[in-house]
Amino acid sequence: MSLYCRTFFRRKSFGCYRLLSTYVTKARYLFELKEDEEACRKAQQTGVFYLFHDLDPLLQASGHRYLVPRLSRAASLPKSEMEAELGGSFIKLRQALFQLNSVDSSLLFTAQALLRWHDGHQFCSKSGQPTQKNMAGSKRVCPSSKIIYYPQMAPVVITLVSDGARCLLARQSSFPKGLYSALAGFCDIGESVEEAVHREVAEEVGLEVENLQYSASQHWPFPNSSLMIACHATVKPGHTEIQVNLKELEAAAWFSLDEVTTALRRKGSLALQPSEASSLLLPPKLAIAHHLIKKWVETLSCSSLAA
Numbered sequence: 001m002s003l004y005c006r007t008f009f010r011r012k013s014f015g016c017y018r019l020l021s022t023y024v025t026k027a028r029y030l031f032e033l034k035e036d037e038e039a040c041r042k043a044q045q046t047g048v049f050y051l052f053h054d055l056d057p058l059l060q061a062s063g064h065r066y067l068v069p070r071l072s073r074a075a076s077l078p079k080s081e082m083e084a085e086l087g088g089s090f091i092k093l094r095q096a097l098f099q100l101n102s103v104d105s106s107l108l109f110t111a112q113a114l115l116r117w118h119d120g121h122q123f124c125s126k127s128g129q130p131t132q133k134n135m136a137g138s139k140r141v142c143p144s145s146k147i148i149y150y151p152q153m154a155p156v157v158i159t160l161v162s163d164g165a166r167c168l169l170a171r172q173s174s175f176p177k178g179l180y181s182a183l184a185g186f187c188d189i190g191e192s193v194e195e196a197v198h199r200e201v202a203e204e205v206g207l208e209v210e211n212l213q214y215s216a217s218q219h220w221p222f223p224n225s226s227l228m229i230a231c232h233a234t235v236k237p238g239h240t241e242i243q244v245n246l247k248e249l250e251a252a253a254w255f256s257l258d259e260v261t262t263a264l265r266r267k268g269s270l271a272l273q274p275s276e277a278s279s280l281l282l283p284p285k286l287a288i289a290h291h292l293i294k295k296w297v298e299t300l301s302c303s304s305l306a307a
């Protein structure tokens, strides 16, 4: 269901009619499912299911894409029988990233993150006793210590640093060949987003940034659940010399608008053709790093056109 549905309908409230958008109705319904075990049980009878095996979703190949079957009931069969019966395979989510549409990938990201969290929180860290999941899967409770555990995301800042004409991209040795991304790092406990951005940039490339601007955020399930907080920032004029922290990064460099624009036009998978062996590769559209880089290109292109 679209979050921005334009249909409205009437609901009686406090003796008068109030307009509630379908988005608000949906949000209230999801809240009810988290709180009301019986409502959730009923919803499961008519709801649809995504199937996972060891955190890998069941996908059906369709040309160059993957479709995500929505099943009307949960079943429990051995893996191979399930795959044969449903005409699909359980595939690593990371491998299928390029072949999923954005709605499916967002739902699968959330579902996988939730399953992983439940798997890792079977026991209370205080009493050592087994915890119990509520019907909606939105929390786990320890009957002995009464502690309630809620699914967590680790805040991560991701920053595209610019010197006005170029942007700074970096790579880790684990990245596919040629791939460069924006600087990312986990927030330390007690830190604000601003402090984390300043520290991460200083730590990873030895630069001080200013003019911090929040751009967007994204839930990212790999390797655990992170809330990616994406920002733009600039370096102080004349202070552009990079000192790469080789414990964290393999390389970092400044890239021109032309280089980045050309790389953005390159489509498809993260594998370079032999003829492009030395080319710059950028993160896929699904990743918030891609959004940051695209936004930087658009802003810079507009300002150079206006000049």
Ligand SMILES: NC(=O)C1=CN([C@@H]2O[C@H](COP(=O)(O)OP(=O)(O)OC[C@H]3O[C@@H](n4cnc5c(N)ncnc54)[C@H](O)[C@@H]3O)[C@@H](O)[C@H]2O)C=CC1
Residues within 6 Å of the ligand: 154, 156, 158, 181, 182, 184, 185, 186, 187, 218, 220, 222, 223, 224, 226, 228, 248, 283, 287, 288, 289, 290
């Ligand atoms: N969606 C996107 O566009 C992008 C997402 N990312 C994600 O951002 C995350 C952080 O990026 P990195 O450069 O690896 O972070 P980082 O620069 O903070 O370095 C990772 C190291 O930080 C430490 N660390 C501190 N708190 C941690 C925590 N809560 N969980 C795990 N390690 C923690 C560990 O020693 C770890 O080796 C990664 O999980 C990566 O998948 C990174 C780039 C792009």
Ligand SMILES: [Mg+2]
Residues within 6 Å of the ligand: 183, 184, 185, 204, 248
């Ligand atoms: Mg990092």
